[in-house]
Amino acid sequence: MTHPTLNGRPVHPAARMYAEECKAGKLSRREFMARATALGVTAAGAYGLIGVRQPAVAQPAIAEGGDMKMQMDVLPIKDPRISDFSQIANAVRGTLEYLVEYNNDGSIRGMLLESWEISEDAKTYTLKVRPNAKWNNGEPFTAADVARNIERWCEAEVPANSMASRMASLVDPDTKMAGEGVIEVVDDMTVKLNLPKPDITIIPGMADYPAAIVHSSYDEALGKDNVGTGPFLIESHEVGVQCTIVRNTEHEWWGTEVYGGPYLDSLQFVDYGTDPAAWLAALESEEVDANYESVGEYIDLLTDLGFVKSEAVTTHTIVIRPNQLAEVDGKKPYEDVRVRKALAMAVDNAVCLELGYSDRGTTANNDHVSPLHPEYADIGPVERDVESALALLEEAGMLDFEHELMSIDDDWRRNTTDAVAAQLRDAGINVKRTILPGSTFWNDWTKYPFSSTNWNGRPLGVQIYALAYRSGEAWNEFGWANAEFDALLDEALAIADADKRREVSAKMQQLVRDEGVTIQPYWRTVYRHTREGVVGAERHISDEIHAYKYGFAA
Amino acid sequence: MGLFILRRIVIMILTALCLTFIVFVLTNLQPNLEKLAKTQGNVRMTDEQVATWLEMNGYTDPMLSRYGQWLGLLPGWTREDAEGNVTGRCISRDVPADVAPERCGVLQGDWGWSTVLRDEVSAIIGTRLGLTGILMFWVMLLMVPMALIMGVLAGMREGSRLDRSLSTVSIASTATPEYVSGVILIAVFASSAVGLKWFKGTATSAMDGITFENFTLPVVTIALYGMGYIARMTRASMTEVMTAQYIRTARLKGVSFPNIVLKHALRNALIAPFTVIMLQIPWLLNGVVIVETLFNYKGFGWTLVQAASNNDIELLLGCSVVAVVVVLVTQLISDVGYIFLNPRIRIS
Numbered sequence: 001m002t003h004p005t006l007n008g009r010p011v012h013p014a015a016r017m018y019a020e021e022c023k024a025g026k027l028s029r030r031e032f033m034a035r036a037t038a039l040g041v042t043a044a045g046a047y048g049l050i051g052v053r054q055p056a057v058a059q060p061a062i063a064e065g066g067d068m069k070m071q072m073d074v075l076p077i078k079d080p081r082i083s084d085f086s087q088i089a090n091a092v093r094g095t096l097e098y099l100v101e102y103n104n105d106g107s108i109r110g111m112l113l114e115s116w117e118i119s120e121d122a123k124t125y126t127l128k129v130r131p132n133a134k135w136n137n138g139e140p141f142t143a144a145d146v147a148r149n150i151e152r153w154c155e156a157e158v159p160a161n162s163m164a165s166r167m168a169s170l171v172d173p174d175t176k177m178a179g180e181g182v183i184e185v186v187d188d189m190t191v192k193l194n195l196p197k198p199d200i201t202i203i204p205g206m207a208d209y210p211a212a213i214v215h216s217s218y219d220e221a222l223g224k225d226n227v228g229t230g231p232f233l234i235e236s237h238e239v240g241v242q243c244t245i246v247r248n249t250e251h252e253w254w255g256t257e258v259y260g261g262p263y264l265d266s267l268q269f270v271d272y273g274t275d276p277a278a279w280l281a282a283l284e285s286e287e288v289d290a291n292y293e294s295v296g297e298y299i300d301l302l303t304d305l306g307f308v309k310s311e312a313v314t315t316h317t318i319v320i321r322p323n324q325l326a327e328v329d330g331k332k333p334y335e336d337v338r339v340r341k342a343l344a345m346a347v348d349n350a351v352c353l354e355l356g357y358s359d360r361g362t363t364a365n366n367d368h369v370s371p372l373h374p375e376y377a378d379i380g381p382v383e384r385d386v387e388s389a390l391a392l393l394e395e396a397g398m399l400d401f402e403h404e405l406m407s408i409d410d411d412w413r414r415n416t417t418d419a420v421a422a423q424l425r426d427a428g429i430n431v432k433r434t435i436l437p438g439s440t441f442w443n444d445w446t447k448y449p450f451s452s453t454n455w456n457g458r459p460l461g462v463q464i465y466a467l468a469y470r471s472g473e474a475w476n477e478f479g480w481a482n483a484e485f486d487a488l489l490d491e492a493l494a495i496a497d498a499d500k501r502r503e504v505s506a507k508m509q510q511l512v513r514d515e516g517v518t519i520q521p522y523w524r525t526v527y528r529h530t531r532e533g534v535v536g537a538e539r540h541i542s543d544e545i546h547a548y549k550y551g552f553a554a
Numbered sequence: 555m556g557l558f559i560l561r562r563i564v565i566m567i568l569t570a571l572c573l574t575f576i577v578f579v580l581t582n583l584q585p586n587l588e589k590l591a592k593t594q595g596n597v598r599m600t601d602e603q604v605a606t607w608l609e610m611n612g613y614t615d616p617m618l619s620r621y622g623q624w625l626g627l628l629p630g631w632t633r634e635d636a637e638g639n640v641t642g643r644c645i646s647r648d649v650p651a652d653v654a655p656e657r658c659g660v661l662q663g664d665w666g667w668s669t670v671l672r673d674e675v676s677a678i679i680g681t682r683l684g685l686t687g688i689l690m691f692w693v694m695l696l697m698v699p700m701a702l703i704m705g706v707l708a709g710m711r712e713g714s715r716l717d718r719s720l721s722t723v724s725i726a727s728t729a730t731p732e733y734v735s736g737v738i739l740i741a742v743f744a745s746s747a748v749g750l751k752w753f754k755g756t757a758t759s760a761m762d763g764i765t766f767e768n769f770t771l772p773v774v775t776i777a778l779y780g781m782g783y784i785a786r787m788t789r790a791s792m793t794e795v796m797t798a799q800y801i802r803t804a805r806l807k808g809v810s811f812p813n814i815v816l817k818h819a820l821r822n823a824l825i826a827p828f829t830v831i832m833l834q835i836p837w838l839l840n841g842v843v844i845v846e847t848l849f850n851y852k853g854f855g856w857t858l859v860q861a862a863s864n865n866d867i868e869l870l871l872g873c874s875v876v877a878v879v880v881v882l883v884t885q886l887i888s889d890v891g892y893i894f895l896n897p898r899i900r901i902s
Contacts, residue, residue, distance in 0.1 A: 076672050221647050239671045285754030443593050
């Protein structure tokens with residue numbers, strides 16, 4: 001029997017505690033997997049803790065070689081830490097790898113880190129570097145590289161660096177850089193993080209898509225030609241057209257002996273715009289082997305056409321939110337909590353799910369913490385209450401105000417936003433709908449006074465809060481600043497035990513609802529379709545494309 | 555003749571200057587520049603950061619001076635940041651400040667940098683125009699002979715059953731815009747809805763290599779629309795010629811009807827359609843916007859849409875110049891061609 005932890009050290013006590021909870025039914029298996037593996041337990045070891053044999057993955061043999069094509073938006077390459085779309089990261093993921101990798105069973109496994117260990121007080125992290133990893137220019141990958149990248153993430157001064165908020169507990173608030181002595185290179189293979197305060201989100205944060213590891217020579221202007229550690233090279237990259245990654249035959253990739261792969265000779269991402277009908281046409285005319293995602297009515301359509309469906313239950317969601325700082329005609333209409341609450345109260349979330357997403361998910365309660373998140377607190381459902389909503393608007397003197405509700409022009413985001421607009425109109429609130437094409441929508445997405453945005457799921461509920469709801473964060477599109485919430489969040493981020501964290505989470509969830517921060521109607525189940533014979537290209541829980549797993553059936 | 559062509563070229567340059575200047579002014583309006591700063595820098599920049607960004611990237615020079623820089627008449631802007639790094643219009647990663655030329659504009663062969671597609675404007679327009687050129691070539695190859703045959707057949711016996719049925723077809727095809735005929739063609743010939751699936755409903759793979767399957771539908775969609783129009787013109791011209799005195803004389807002499815049509819009527823009847831066909835070329839350049847979007851074929855039309863919707867100044871200017879050149883060159887060809895077709899016309 002192999003050892004239950006990645007580094008052969010004893011199992012973290014919290015992991016054992018989680019296992020008890022899981023066995024007692026207090027914790028779903030998925031949540032357990034996410035939490036135990038984040039503490040350095042192997043996937044097999046985690047299954048062992050709850051007395052279950054790791055399910056054998058029935059995967060057909062994968063043929064060596066092959067050229068695959070996939071429909072995906074091709075966006076300009078940015079410095080990973082400021083990347084704002086999964087697609088940007090997916091284009092470079094074959095070259096620039098990550099320290100850890102989040103997988104569909106909710107587990108986190110080591111990539112450029114072989115293992116990690118978290119002290120009981122969640123303040124000391126010991127990271128062990130993958131021994132055989134090399135840069136594709138021949139240099140070995142060492143602890144210095146890990147430390148340098150974590151330092152880069154901590155540079156909070158860099159505009160739009162969203163990694164700084166994931167690494168917030170390492171950042172010195174005065175210098176806006178990594179704190180003195182926080183990142184410690186112990187030897188060539190070991191990095192130690194000495195956190196000033198406990199933080200449980202560091203490892204999940206390293207799995208997020210802006211956390212790609214770059215070489216010391218990294219230069220954003222070099223774009224696709226940067227040095228990386230991965231098994232692929234980006235051969236060509238044309239924004240809006242296509243991106244081709246080819247297997248790097250000169251480079252000996254560490255992962256071949258650890259996880260297997262890569263199988264493909266090349267993988268091409270082809271941009272078909274934002275119209276799902278075009279994605280269907282691409283699959284149907286055999287121009288691509290897989291799409292990036294299947295949405296709305298196209299899910300059944302593609303299944304009926306004989307394409308293979310893969311699905312992932314996620315904490316992906318959409319927020320239809322007012323921006324509290326936005327000015328309309330010189331006023332800030334959404335500064336008033338009554339207006340925001342009224343908007344949320346006038347909407348039935350179940351209707352949004354049905355009309356906007358064909359009931360392919362579960363309803364949510366405007367607080368952006370899902371039952372899939374370990375710290376989820378059930379504080380009861382939100383109800384539609386038109387009368388109180390109108391009363392609130394009247395009190396605020398905003399009954400006649402015309403709300404301009406913006407969305408991108410696509411399928412489900414537009415439909416959901418339409419469903420919100422229709423319900424607001426039914427309630428007697430004036431709404432003007434503005435639908436912007438995908439090419440212009442994102443230019444100003446955080447600034448729109450009232451608009452919808454899709455949000456990808458994260459393993460922990462507090463991660464989303466730290467990323468988008470904390471005052472002044474780069475992605476806080478709500479314009480919400482609340483000292484009480486920030487204090488609660490700091491408290492929650494230090495509690496490793498999910499049960500204890502749940503108490504704080506309940507307060508935060510209630511606060512987000514009471515403040516009417518957003519309408520957040522449902523959680524999405526997401527889908528992808530591939531042609532028969534495509535292997536390993538299942539839909540990923542957080543939209544990652546692990547090209548080294550992709551291939552064709554032998 | 556030489557003088558005539560020379561004069562046309564001068565007009566072409568003047569038109570290009572006027573058009574690019576208008577485009578330049580419109581894309582350089584302050585709100586557009588602020589939008590550009592936010593897409594290029596980052597969406598959450600404050601107003602001061604936007605101002606700094608515009609200053610550091612040369613957008614605060616007077617409008618005329620920047621237009622001059624684009625043309626290459628004036629030296630490109632240079633800025634020095636706090637750390638002493640010099641940036642500038644003509645300075646890039648490959649061309650450091652100490653070797654950079656003073657001027658870099660259209661006159662020096664530098665068409666600038668596309669902010670949205672992240673590439674040299676000349677490279678983008680070259681590739682994309684080439685792709686549209688291929689599309690247009692096949693459209694012309696299908697459209698022109700078909701339209702002429704339809705027109706001549708319809709016009710040789712005005713009012714006959716053949717004339718009526720061909721006219722109906724050509725009017726119907728001209729009256730159907732591309733976005734309607736395209737969708738119908740895809741539904742019938744490419745989707746599983748009808749189940750024929752003879753062709754492909756997208757032309758993306760045609761950018762790498764044309765096949766009968768992936769290129770038929772876009773070509774047919776554009777050709778159908780233009781075909782009816784040219785056929786109508788040819789028919790009108792043909793019926794007029796067929797009533798001329800010399801045709802009657804030929805018939806009285808006993809020349810066979812096919813010989814009359816092919817040897818006597820055809821050449822004269824083709825003068826008017828020739829102009830129409832040449833006018834179709836600039837029209838095609840615009841018409842492809844819809845079809846390229848519909849079939850996801852990334853040619854000139856797609857580039858124009860990307861440039862316009864993202865306020866990509868230098869790419870839009872490049873597109874404008876291409877448009878002017880295409881329109882005026884085809885007109886020039888049509889004028890010169892006219893002289894050869896119709897000896898009565900002289901250019902003084």
